[in-house]
Structures are given as structure tokens and as C-alpha cells.
Amino acid sequence: MAILKRRVPMLNPIFLSLAITLSLFVAISSAGVIFEENFEDGWENRWVKSDWKKDEKMAGEWNYTSGKWSGNTNDKGIQTSEDHRFYAISAEFPEFSNKDKTLVFQFSVKHEQKLDCGGGYMKLLSGELDQKKFGGDSSYSIMFGPDICGYSTKKVHAILTYNGTNHLIKKEVPCETDQLTHVYTFILRPDATYSILVDNVEKQSGSLYSDWDLLPPKKIKDPEAKKPEDWDDKEYIPDPEDKKPEGYDDIPKEIPDPDAKKPEDWDDEEDGEWTAPTIPNPEYKGPWKPKKIKNPNYKGKWKAPMIDNPDFKDDPDLYVYPNLKYVGVELWQVKSGTLFDNVLVCDDPEYAKQLAEETWGKQKDAEKAAFDEAEKKREEEESKDDPVDSDAEDGEDDADDAEDNETDDDSKADSIEHEAASVDDDVHDEL
Ligand SMILES: *[C@@H]1O[C@H](CO)[C@@H](O)[C@H](O)[C@H]1NC(C)=O
Ligand SMILES: *[C@@H]1O[C@H](CO)[C@@H](O)[C@H](O)[C@H]1NC(C)=O
Ligand SMILES: *[C@@H]1O[C@H](CO)[C@@H](O)[C@H](O)[C@H]1NC(C)=O
Secondary structure, eight states: OHHHHHHOOSSOHHHHHHHHHHHHHHHHHHTTEEEEEOOOTTHHHHEEEOOTTTTTTOBOOEEEEOOSSOSOTTOOEEEEOSSSEEEEEEEEEEEEOOTTSOEEEEEEEEETTOOSEEEOOEEEEESOOOGGGOSTTSOOSEEEEEEEETTTEEEEEEEEEETTEEEEOSSOOBOOOSSSEEEEEEEEOTTSEEEEEETTEEEEEEEHHHHSOSSOOSEEEOTTOOOOTTOOOOSEEEOTTOOOOTTGGGSOSEEEOTTOOOOTTOOHHHHOSOOOOEEEOTTOOOSOOOOEEEOTTOOOOOOOOEEEOTTOOOOTTTTOOTTEEEEEEEEEESSOOEEEEEEEEESOHHHHHHHHIIIIIHHHHHHHHHHHHHHHHHHHHHHHTOSSOSSOOHHHHHHHHHHHHHHHHHHHHHHHHHHHHHHHHHHHHHO
């Protein structure tokens, strides 16, 4: 739209009114779409593959495909196709500021490779970028999308760059971990609130002020405040009324085993005088301690009062990225097979929702059916070459690996359950 306005010549009134009508039409019909990529014909003219890591032969190739299973084989995206490679690709759009506007960043991602460690996130970048050099060091404005590594990391990243520093979201946002397509949406509003959606369902929401450390905190604990001398923060105290019972200290820790008998063949002269072995005394309760009672003077835990943080300066433009201009993928993948599609940058959450419904929503059932079919085939293949022969081909080795890993997963899950159970036991013991 900015381009259209600049192009309007101020000479011919007829042409001017025509141009205004035209630009109005464009404004309505495009519904504030800044960038939309469905990876149809011509996508390669819009995207620039970076030369990053090419010299080291570590730059991975993208495969233009709908993948091994999909809801529509004509609907293609771009998929990482080589293991242990870096990937960097980006597209440019007319510079855009989200001031006073909602920013929506959305794309779909499918990890066909049963991802055990790797990212599926995208980035929005601002200012000038040499797209041929786009890489891990290129500074970005927003990084958003799923990230998986082992058991501990299965989350949606939402990293915001503010004043030259990257800030991770402080809340946990779980991501999808299966091998199907999912849509990730980040919405940033002019009131500095945000939402994160997965498959059009809100998974997290809140405020830029509370969920990232972009600014210093508004309130801090008064550093001058001190706990008053007479503040009693002991909740329980020894009962001053409780007295040690008479003879408590005379109870021995161990006693001769009353059930022990002198062996038949014991010879007092040779073996010495027989004494019974000792056992722990069930009467012995350890050193005496007075009972604990609630402290009548208990005032609760002392907390410093909160005061306005002198270092806090509000920034009403906290949510603003004044010159967004590129969208890109920059990843390291141990195992390739991540497929991106339907990349959208716009200002209308409703439009994004509809696009997700028309793409992922319409295809997801067929995709699941295609996936189930592919899995069935794979399992049949595997059972056909059941490992009678240990000098199996490469492909069969991989299949064995997958089985091994699954067994490991099961035993890990079991041990986690066991740990949880034993924690329960401990709690019960204490009660
Ligand atoms: C691209 O993807 C298709 C479909 O999954 C696959 O058959 C083909 O081998 C892939 N090509 C490369 C170069 O990975
Ligand atoms: C921005 O960063 C600089 C240097 O790190 C710092 O001095 C300044 O206080 C920061 N400004 C804001 C608004 O956070
Ligand atoms: C199984 O685990 C090994 C080692 O962690 C890994 O190299 C291999 O790719 C995994 N196989 C599958 C099918 O996940």
C-alpha cells in the first residue's frame, strides 16, 4: 500500500481518483497481508538461499515437496533434506511497522523425521539484510516456533529482541511432537498483549511486561528496608512446658538379643564366656527433644515492602518493530525432514485463522490417513526383514535403531513413573 501511495502522481485528477479507488480496493482485499507464501510456482524468485556455511560444505539443500505423507500432494512446501546441515533461507517484503497495529506471524511446520533434537522456528528480521549472508549471526527481531531436544525441551520459542538483546519468553509453551503438520501463530497487539496459538487454539497469552524481561521490573523490593529486630519468623518453637521424662537417658541404645541362645558346642574354657549378641533397643528413641508447638508470637515470613523501581522507564512502543522487512528460516538440523509451509505476516488474526483452516484444517484428516498408511507400510517392511540376519543392510539397521530407541523410551518412562511413585512413598512416610 505504501508503494501505491508513493506511485500516485499528483497531476491528473481522473487518474488520481482512479488510483485512490484502486488503492482502497487493494487495502480491503488484502486485509493487511504483509507477506503470504504458500510455496506455489515462482516461490524460488521470492526466497533467497543463503551462502552461509557453503564454504564448509555444511549448507543443507531444501527439497520442494509435499513430503512423504500429506493431505494434498499438490500442496508443496520446503523441507530440509540433508542430515547434519545448516539451513538459511529468507524472503523480503515491503518494510512494515506494527505501530498501532496487530502483528500476526504464522506458519505451518511438519517434522516428518520423528525429530529428537532440532528446531522448527522462523524469524522476522528488520532493516537491511544481505540475504546471501543470512545466518546464525544475523540479528533478528522475533524468533518464533517449536523447538525439540530430548526429554527436557519440547517448547514453542518466542524470542523478542529489544534494545539489541534477545529475550526468551518466561512462560512454558508446549509444542506438538508428532510427525504431522501443525500451525504456529504469534499475535502481538498494540496494548502489548500477545497470544500464542497452535492449530488455532490459544496455548499461552499475557503481556510483554510480565512474560519477558524486556524492561526492568516496575516494582522492586525496597533495598533500604530491614527486618525489624523483634520480628519473630519462627513458626514452631520447642514447647517450654515439655520436660524430659525421668530416666530417659538411662535407656540403652542396644540390648542383648533375648532370643539368642548359647550354642550347644560352646566351650567356655576354649571360647571364653558366652555373651548374647546385641540388637537395637526398641525402647530407645534417640536423644530427647522437647515437643514442637506453634509459636504464639509468629508474625509470618518477613517481606521487604515493594517500591517503584527508579530504573523503570515505561516504553509505550514496547511492542513496536518499526522496520520489519524479512522472514527467514535459520536452523541446524541433526536429522532433516522439517517441512515449512503457509508463511504469513499480517495484521489480522481473523485472516490468519481462516488461512490456517483452509490449509492445515482442510488437509489434516487426509494427512493423518496418509501418515497411518505410511506407518503401516513401514511396519510391514520391518517385520518382513525381521533380524534373522545380523549383517543387515543399512536400511534395516536404521529400523533396528528405531526399535531400540523406542524400547529406551519405554524404560525411561517407566523409571520416571517409578521415581514419582517413590516420591509419593516418601510423602506418605512423613505424614
Ligand atoms: C524430496 O522429497 C520427496 C518426498 O518425500 C522424496 O521422495 C525425495 O527423495 C526428496 N528428495 C531429496 C533430494 O531429499
Ligand atoms: C538499552 O541498552 C543500553 C546498553 O545496553 C542501556 O544502556 C540502556 O539503558 C538500554 N535501554 C533500555 C530502554 O532498556
Ligand atoms: C536412535 O538413537 C540413536 C542414538 O541416539 C540415533 O543416532 C538414531 O538416529 C536414533 N534412531 C531413530 C530412528 O530415532
